[in-house]
Amino acid sequence: MIRFSKVSKRYPTGTDAAVDEVSFHIGRGEFVFLTGHSGAGKTTILKLMFAEERPTSGEVRVSGFGIGGLRREEVPRLRRRLGIVFQDFRLLEARTAAENVAFALEVTGARADGIPARVARVLDQVGLAMKAEALPRELSGGEQQRVAIARALVNDPPVLLADEPTGNLDERATRGVFQLLCDINTAGTVVVMATHDLDLVRHANKRTLEMRDGRVVFDSASDATESW
Amino acid sequence: MNLITREALLSFRRTRTLSALSVTTIAFALFVTGLFGLVALNLRGALRQVAERVQVIAFIKRETPSQQITAAMSDIAVFPEVLSVQYVSETQALERAQRELTEFQDVYKDLEVNPLPPSIELSLKPEFRDARHAAAVADRLHGFEFVDEVKFGQDWVQRLDSLRDIAGLVGLAIGLAFALVSIVIIGVTIRITVLQREREIHIMRLVGATDWFVRGPFLVEGAIKGFLGGTVALLLCASVFAAFRAQRIGLGVGLRFFSPGEAFLLLLFGVLLGFGGSLVSVSRHLRHV
Ligand SMILES: Nc1ncnc2c1ncn2[C@@H]1O[C@H](COP(=O)(O)OP(=O)(O)OP(=O)(O)O)[C@@H](O)[C@H]1O
Numbered sequence: 001m002i003r004f005s006k007v008s009k010r011y012p013t014g015t016d017a018a019v020d021e022v023s024f025h026i027g028r029g030e031f032v033f034l035t036g037h038s039g040a041g042k043t044t045i046l047k048l049m050f051a052e053e054r055p056t057s058g059e060v061r062v063s064g065f066g067i068g069g070l071r072r073e074e075v076p077r078l079r080r081r082l083g084i085v086f087q088d089f090r091l092l093e094a095r096t097a098a099e100n101v102a103f104a105l106e107v108t109g110a111r112a113d114g115i116p117a118r119v120a121r122v123l124d125q126v127g128l129a130m131k132a133e134a135l136p137r138e139l140s141g142g143e144q145q146r147v148a149i150a151r152a153l154v155n156d157p158p159v160l161l162a163d164e165p166t167g168n169l170d171e172r173a174t175r176g177v178f179q180l181l182c183d184i185n186t187a188g189t190v191v192v193m194a195t196h197d198l199d200l201v202r203h204a205n206k207r208t209l210e211m212r213d214g215r216v217v218f219d220s221a222s223d224a225t226e227s228w
Numbered sequence: 229m230n231l232i233t234r235e236a237l238l239s240f241r242r243t244r245t246l247s248a249l250s251v252t253t254i255a256f257a258l259f260v261t262g263l264f265g266l267v268a269l270n271l272r273g274a275l276r277q278v279a280e281r282v283q284v285i286a287f288i289k290r291e292t293p294s295q296q297i298t299a300a301m302s303d304i305a306v307f308p309e310v311l312s313v314q315y316v317s318e319t320q321a322l323e324r325a326q327r328e329l330t331e332f333q334d335v336y337k338d339l340e341v342n343p344l345p346p347s348i349e350l351s352l353k354p355e356f357r358d359a360r361h362a363a364a365v366a367d368r369l370h371g372f373e374f375v376d377e378v379k380f381g382q383d384w385v386q387r388l389d390s391l392r393d394i395a396g397l398v399g400l401a402i403g404l405a406f407a408l409v410s411i412v413i414i415g416v417t418i419r420i421t422v423l424q425r426e427r428e429i430h431i432m433r434l435v436g437a438t439d440w441f442v443r444g445p446f447l448v449e450g451a452i453k454g455f456l457g458g459t460v461a462l463l464l465c466a467s468v469f470a471a472f473r474a475q476r477i478g479l480g481v482g483l484r485f486f487s488p489g490e491a492f493l494l495l496l497f498g499v500l501l502g503f504g505g506s507l508v509s510v511s512r513h514l515r516h517v
């Protein structure tokens with residue numbers, strides 16, 4: 001589903017590579033944690049996956065799309081096959097929870113008459129059926145993140161990318177959101193989650209890619225652990 | 229399309245103050261352009277009326293047989309520059325002089341011999357009412373042996389020419405300047421709208437909206453603002469025009485307002501400005517994200 005082959009990313013303003021010769025493969029149905037110190041390159045890895053950034057060298061493939069050569073016009077097609085969730089939720093403040101979710105369907109040109117049912121289904125899935133008509137500011141952080149996850153899910157993407165989705169949440173809300181991501185993964189969606197929360201990682205018993213200074217220094221799925 | 233219109237109207241309602249500001253800006257820019265257009269239009273009309281008086285007059289030697297004149301007149305009538313030819317006999321010339329030159333009425337009354345020669349008066353087609361063409365026609369008239377002298381008021385026709393050139397040039401320059409200023413002002417207003425919705429654009433792109441989908445609402449919104457601004461500008465122009473005419477500051481020349489076609493052009497200009505300004509602003513923004 002996702003393959004990095006000797007991928008490096010250098011930002012125009014940066015001196016060192018933010019991502020340095022990284023290779024890994026994530027297969028069907030996997031749940032993968034991306035960990036590492038601040039500035040290690042986790043966000044950059046995710047941005048490469050949804051084509052917000054392009055690799056300086058090496059090859060990134062996501063759901064059959066080659067990110068390096070992807071034309072600007074093709075990016076929307078890739079994004080419709082991905083769900084993306086951020087630490088800061090990124091909801092449209094002036095729209096209700098349901099409208100935020102519906103929006104992701106509307107931009108894809110989905111048939112209007114099918115939208116309400118699909119929105120209701122995902123809101124129910126994330127446990128927010130009761131809050132469909134609430135505005136983001138009327139929701140708690142955990143609830144807002146659930147709306148964001150519902151929005152990411154509504155297109156039935158094969159891959160869900162989450163950049164510190166629990167970073168702004170307390171422990172209880174964190175467990176709720178994490179459980180939700182696990183359920184989504186169980187239903188067949190690949191989940192890649194960048195996080196600082198080592199407690200969560202330790203107890204979850206999922207595949208973990210650990211980064212340090214732009215390199216993947218540990219992959220729990222492979223026997224070979226690079227030395228550092 | 230339906231969805232894009234909905235989004236445009238939504239943003240209109242959500243940013244009422246900014247939208248009102250954009251419409252006002254567009255209205256003002258178009259109002260100034262429109263006022264200038266009205267002045268230019270009426271000035272051109274006035275010049276055209278003056279130009280109607282451009283005439284070429286050929287004075288004819290006395291005792292020329294009238295068949296000869298009649299024959300020559302049909303030749304002259306088919307000159308490409310000539311609109312109409314009229315024969316003015318000695319008697320008609322005198323009558324006209326007595327009628328028009330009232331100061332000299334007594335002088336003319338006491339004359340025993342008519343001092344005025346008969347003449348042929350030519351009026352020219354509108355596109356030939358300038359010094360160069362009048363002179364060319366005059367030259368050709370000199371070729372008829374019975375023609376004594378040809379006049380076309382060379383001095384004032386030349387002055388009319390230069391007035392027309394200046395009016396045209398100044399008009400073009402000021403018109404372009406106003407149009408340019410409108411475009412810049414409108415571009416800035418729309419840029420603010422785009423920046424205000426940067427976050428929304430970003431989210432749209434994240435969930436897989438195409439560039440055209442992102443642009444759509446802005447373009448519709450821009451076109452609507454342009455249309456509203458144009459309408460307000462037209463109303464302002466109309467009221468200024470009405471007030472001006474009510475004061476009778478006319479120069480003896482009939483002032484006129486925009487024809488429906490011209491009013492439509494102003495509106496179209498507004499719509500294009502709003503649409504084009506939005507297209508440029510959004511596209512420029514999209515190039516950086
Ligand atoms: N747009 C950018 N321009 C220049 N340098 C950047 C940019 N984005 C990130 N970097 C640099 O790239 C490196 C990796 O950043 P990245 O955001 O991927 O780290 P991260 O692991 O997500 O960190 P955190 O845990 O703090 O979110 C850092 O050194 C950062 O300064």
Ligand SMILES: [Mg+2]
Pocket residue numbers: 042043044163
């Ligand atoms: Mg990060």
